[in-house]
Amino acid sequence: MSDTPELPRPELARTVRGKRPQFFATEGVDEVMSMVLVLAQELHAVRERLDTAERVMTRHGIDLAAEIEALQPDEALLRTREQALQDFYGRLFQFSRQRRSELEHKYSDRTYRETLDKVATGDI
């Protein structure tokens, strides 16, 4: 096969002829479900890859799974990890962080429109 000249790779269709139904009454929920499932699919692939990595290491004499279980984090590692975890929460709950800020600062659609007017014709 190696001496066969390489054929141009096609770009196959990734969309479907025909209207996709909207299942949820609220616009956008269908899209979010699709995105969540793609992320879940990817998480599954990554998790399985890690599992594969452990098994390959075992074949080479390193019991990675057992070593992972046996690892005792020292205080420095605990701190590093906790920081990473809290940062992750921050990204995950970015939306509620924004909403809380709006409540605290009394941001609203009205104040936003007022800002537009002020910038356009006001004294700021």
Place this chain on the structure above:
Amino acid sequence: MLNVFQQADHPVLPRASHDEASRQNFAKGLRGFIQREVLPGLTPLFAKTAAESQSLGVDLASRHDVRKAMKKEPFFQSYAALNRTAQELLWLSVVDTIERDWPRLAAEVKAREGQGGELRIPEAFDVPRYVTALDIHCMPGGYASRHDAEQFAAGALYERGVYLYGMGYGGPFNDGKGRSVVNYIRRTMPDFAPTRVLDMGCTVGHSTLPYKEFFPEAEVWGIDVAEPLVRYAHARSVALGETVNFAQMNAEKTEFEDASFDLVVSHILLHETSGKAMPRIFDECFRLLRPGGLMIHCDLPPFDLMDPFTQFILDNETYYNNEPFWGAMREMDQVGLAKNAGFDPETIRFDTAPMVIREYAGADATGYDAAKADELADREFKAGEYAPGGGWEVLIARKPG
């Protein structure tokens, strides 16, 4: 049941990388999960919805009434959206593999040209509109996709995608329907030995190959309207060591001579045709058969004996999976069509060809053990699941002779 059924490898099967295989398995497993854990909730939801409608004096008398009421229910919305999304993930996870594996796949297909049986592809061909109007079962590009110059990609996509869709219930070579019908013939008509067999709407030859395996002396033909499917089917049959002929032809009007086959079969073809095409296909089967020859269509049973809720569940494919003829086909009078075509009325009947999943248990096929096979074969079929418990529905008719 933990479903670890694995498709049998062969040279023209798209070979997934580690992560692609994980994504494909995610889609297959998700389908199983939805059937097992989500689908059963629709029954009590329907009971509640029907009772509420009843209290308002509205009877959900038809599958359309049921759909109208159920569409508003958030649980149904989640079920239907999950099903649709699983279908999208499934196809796209295979598209990734085909694009990446393309040079190898294309070379393997090309290497099989001129081998095995005949491959007949005409210069010009009109693919019927009922196949191209929508991408059936949401397969991106459809059967007759023009996206690849080599014209086999849709076959490769179908080969892997349908295995995942069927969650392996059709066996490692996804030939369960063909095997079921062959077994049915051998059991009920042990003396019937066809010398020429035609499989209409053969796609990649999943169901075609068992006819050659069980009737090795017979000349076996598979026809389909899509060029990429028959080209792939030919390469696949060579790869699997079977000498079967394939041609791009329309089952409504083939190019074969009158009275030239003993057996004309189809598997899940009719529901992908149209109200206009179906009678023509029955007429064509009659024309092609020799006196005493058999027509067997393995497809969806008619709606007439089912309650509206069951009909509604089955009909989800029509509305949510780009299967435009799925519901309407079940309302066709198939017995009447066979009579009109000229078949012997005494011989026209629906019957069940038992699933053959037990046969795979002994074979060298990963994941197919006897306990799982029994569990699948003996289960009570619930509407909305893939694959019946007992077996596949077949319509049989004999040409007078």
